[in-house]
Amino acid sequence: MALYESTFAILVAVAFANIISKLVPKVSSTYINLIMGIIFGIIPLTNHMILGFDNEIFMLLIIAPLLFFEGQRTMNFIVWQKYRNIISTAVVLAVIIAAVGMISVNLIMKIGLPLALILAAISTPTDATALESVSAGVTLPKKVNSMLKMESLFNDATGIVLLQAGMIWFHTGTFSFAANTKAFLISGIGGMFFGVIFAFVTMLFRQWLVRTKMNVISSQTLIFILTPFIIYLLSERIGVSGIIAVVSAGLVFNSEIRRSRFTSPRQVHLGVQLINFLNEVLNSFVFVVLGITLERIVVQQKTNLRTSWDWLWIAIIIYVSSLLVRFLYGKYISKLSYYDAVVFSLGGVHGSVTLAMAFSVIGLSIKDNSATFNLIILVESAIIIMSMLVPTFIFKFILKGDKKEDATTKVRRVWQEMVGRGIASIDDFDELNTEVKNSVIYDLKDQLRDNTVKDYLKQWNSVNGSVGIFEKNLHQQEHQVLLHAFNVEQKYLCDVSEQKLLNQDDVDDIFSELLLAESLILDPRNQPEI
Secondary structure: OHHHHHHHHHHHHHHHHHHHHHHOOOOOHHHHHHHHHHHHHHOHHHHHHOOOOOHHHHHHHHHHHHHHHHHHOOOHHHHHHOHHHHHHHHHHHHHHHHHHHHHHHHHHHOOOHHHHHHHHHHOOOOOHHHHHHHOOOEOOOHHHHHHHHHHHHHOHHHHHHHHHHHHHHHHHOOOOHHHHHHHHHHHHHHHHHHHHHHHHHHHHHHHHHHOOOOOOHHHHHHHHHHHHHHHHHHHHHOOOOHHHHHHHHHHHHHHHHHHOOOOOHHHHHHHHHHHHHHHHHHHHHHHHHHHHHHHHHHHHOHHHHHHOOHHHHHHHHHHHHHHHHHHHHHHHHOOOOHHHHHHHHHOOOOOHHHHHHHHHHHHHOOOOOOHHHHHHHHHHHHHHHHHHHHHHHHHHHHOOEOHHHHOHHHHHHHHHHHHHHHHHHHHHOOOOOHHHHHHHHHHHHHOOOOOOHHHHHHHHHHHHHOOHHHOHHHHHHHHHHHHHHHHHHHHHHHHHHHOOOOOHHHHHHHHHHHHHHHHHHHOHHHOOOO
């Protein structure tokens, strides 16, 4: 029951945060979710409802599907084209960052190398979702953006193996390069092969099923949703990287959906919409949890916060050393310009995986609330906050604004003209029933959200009071008029596209909305039963 209450409270926070974010469009929704999490942590009632952070549950139920969906959005040929760069950033760069951070903390703060490695390793993974939050409203250079996304997809495994090496070193006093290299190869490559093979077998089964009379959309969807959880659990059970496994599986499913989208359009459309919905909710969920956890850390560690500032200095050292290494890598290894190298350096944002790894040390023999654990939590929390705040401010000055924000007015004008033509086309019908005409005009204006709540209540009351337009003859007439209006609107959009009056992505977005509206009229499953 406690888990249900906790999930319910966090989802309520997610819902309110995402609504509020629309009121302040210049502030990334990620920060709104983070602040909402902090507020829910401060309020005694909601704080009591929400369970403490469990890294295993968090990785399985939140991170695994998120990375699976992220992998599914990534084209395979991009990965194959850039595999050298991916290995370089996700493995070599990650190891160098951890090594430099470890040595810097050891030399400056006089902390033992094993603990210094643990602190540096936990902050190795970067977060694609956190990157989107700090770059909201600005445009990242295309090459840098691609590098950062590929890095964040695959460097989690490197951080986890480095953390395990640091923990063994911390407890035994010995560090084995050969053993750790072997562990990394088994974990990373094993996870990749397991994820690809499992996903390929699942894909073949689903493709066979969709071509038979036994195909059921609900069952297909359930199989798809459960796939990342099953892959993560099984891969971790056999000792390979669950993170790499789910990312690799996502890449396999990317190719599947591109070559079978018309086999069962309803199924594919449901799957795409479900992915978008879950992706948005889970991303918001991550940062609400992060906000709640950070608030609790501050409350629980307030004594340590006051008595010593070592945790902050360590965090600054690790973060600054990471910035320097990333800049040098971007400038001299990836041959980026000075400008792009700075952006790449700042783009190494940390988030949910870093937090989960910090809490995972409890399961790796470091006791909860011990001095070591408290230091780890404070350091990693500070690194997460710095890695998000610093680029958020700097990017506003060094990067160009997002052109999409400037296109809003143009898009609105096209919508208005399109709907205006649709409404005008109603006059093409002679002797049209007044009730049908008013209903069609209302529906078309709804595309612009121009109808007030009062208008809605009037329509709602009319359909509740009598059969009205749902009477067979009137319903068929309404059906015909709406399809005619939609056809006129589509022709207008085609003209807009041919004349390049609007960005093609914006035209496609309007067109997809229009086709979805039309499908509600055409699909017999959406028709009322009288």
